[in-house]
Amino acid sequence: MKVLFASTECAPFFKTGGLGDVIGALPKELAKKNTEVAVVLPYFSQMPSAYQEACKDLFSFTVNVGWRKQYAGVKHLKIKDVDYYFVDSLYYFARDGLYGYYDDGERFAFFQMAAIELMEHIEFIPDILHVNDYHTAMIPFLLKEKYRWINAYQSIRTVLTIHNMEFQGRFSPSILSDLFGMGMERYYDGAVRFDDDVNFLKAGIQYADRVNTVSPSYAEEIQTAEFGHGLEGILRMEQHKLSGIVNGIDYEINDPENDEALYTNYSRKDTDGKQKNKLELQRALGLPVREDVPVITVVSRLTHQKGFRLVLQELENLLQFDVQFVLLGTGDPGMEAAFKSFGERFPEKCSVHIDFDVSFAQQLYAGADMFLMPSAFEPCGLSQMISMRYGTLPVVHEVGGLKDTVKPYNPIEKSGTGFGFSSFKSFYLMETLKMAIQLYQNDSETWRNLMSQAMAEDFSWESSSDRYLSLYHEIV
Structure with missing residues (x-):
């Protein structure tokens, strides 16, 4: 043919x-x-x-x-x-x-x-x-x-x-x-x-x-x-x-086992390196170096389509929890300024980088625990698939390709490859994040199982x- x-x-x-x-x-x-x-x-x-x-x-x-x-x-x-x-x-x-x-x-x-x-x-x-x-x-x-x-x-x-x-x-x-x-x-x-x-x-x-x-x-x-x-x-x-x-997604470029941008390589069978990437990332960003705090990251264009109006509405609320928030992206000037102000107000919890840096993005995929992607609409999306490939669980609005690629956490069966909310409102985004934070802090075994399920998905x-x-x- x-x-x-x-x-x-x-x-x-x-x-x-x-x-x-x-x-x-x-x-x-x-x-x-x-x-x-x-x-x-x-x-x-x-x-x-x-x-x-x-x-x-x-x-x-x-x-x-x-x-x-x-x-x-x-x-x-x-x-x-x-x-x-x-x-x-x-x-x-x-x-x-x-x-x-x-x-x-x-x-x-x-x-x-x-x-x-x-x-x-x-x-x-x-x-x-x-x-x-x-x-x-x-x-x-x-x-x-x-x-x-x-x-x-x-x-x-x-x-x-x-x-x-x-x-x-x-x-x-x-x-x-x-x-x-x-x-x-x-x-x-x-x-x-x-x-x-x-x-x-x-x-x-x-x-x-x-x-x-x-x-x-x-x-x-x-x-x-x-x-x-x-x-x-x-x-x-x-x-x-x-x-x-x-x-x-390109499995040669997005491969935690061979990615040269990472601090340490790792795989689904041996995820110890993921924690090392997290600690090195925290150290590099000047955040408190702690294994027990969930790192939530964003790598995206900062636009209304990508749902960041919801994030800005809830970010002060989110930062009252024991979390660290890291953002990498460029886009709407108003959104850029709003995120930068949060970084200045909460330097011990919030690290904002208005930039486009491919190597740094790979380090965020590897070093984070959660990946935030609350798009208003998303024909397919690649970032959520890349994050799962690196064992980072996506938190997504269940729409378009996000709905097709991320299996929301089921607390009864303790299964899933991420977390999702169906109504495009900041309240539901925050409730989903709270559920993910509580699971991370209280049930490490289930969290590791979800990581393994996410890394096993075939998005090649x-x-x-x-x-x-x-x-x-x-x-x-």
Whole structure:
């Protein structure tokens, strides 16, 4: 089977969130399973220089963006049996950031047409063309409406993965004629229209052969008004082709047995090193070095989506308990300031770091007892899976991927892999934290059993990639 991924993010080249992690990991895993895999990406100027220098220039061609004839250079890089093709355009992609520009509609119209036309140039006609989020969601529509005359493309089947419903790619109706060089028929009949705009994501949902999200619960949630961001009706109409597959995490990078960022390595069979990591972390942060106090940590973007309004409402209450709270993250300036003020007021209990530091994040995953992730909505989430891999029990709002990956503590059976609350209110967050704190302080045997259950969970891409292969085979 031949699979081509079209995306605007891919680790380690450039990423802003989970999309980059998925496209960085899933193609590599599929390539291990006798799948011929290629990835097409914009050649953003943020790519680290080492990868830029490793890229090979192949050729260039011209893309008609409405009346404009735009240069599209093609660069190639092969890593671990995956071919990466980069569409080069200084005009569109030599920017300080990936998104958020006045001409994003034009930039991604160009990229999507270039990605389609590239297939013939590189003689890679896939069985599956897998597109991701709104930036590439028009590709299934374009294949069937603009490029249907190309015989080589007739048998291509398409999959659209929605990583976040909030961002849909809504642009003026004139984009169809001015940029895509098409008529307005599909706008007037409603196929791509939403609230008097052309909606890239809506077009993808209607035209792709399969639509999936990054967790089964999120696939259900986006069919409701609370999470569908206006497209819930379309998703309910197309639910026969909608499914959810939980993302994996990189087990080579996130491995407590071999992680070089840790103070001491450890494993599920021998967790003594986890306590050593905790004590070293406390020492490094200037907190009282105590085994008996639970360390609660946060590694996240500080936004309302991630639920930190609830945390700020309860943090003073939380710090009245015998706990230590450590936060690493950046985001909303108001939230940053609020957390920093708590760090200044409670220096013996609260350590706040407004920063992004990958190595420090790994030390927090390993050295903490609990990981706090109270997201308002969470399509999948990776941090809760990483924390479990390191034996740190997550405390989560039971929504989306958090609901699918964390088994809430059952006090009757004394089982679970973390703690959860279902109502998105600060009271229930605090009650859940109190239950976790009491269990940690009063029943160390059960706590160790929960740690062991969490570390035994399989969140590898090997498992997730099998589900994607099954999805591909359904439609080929």
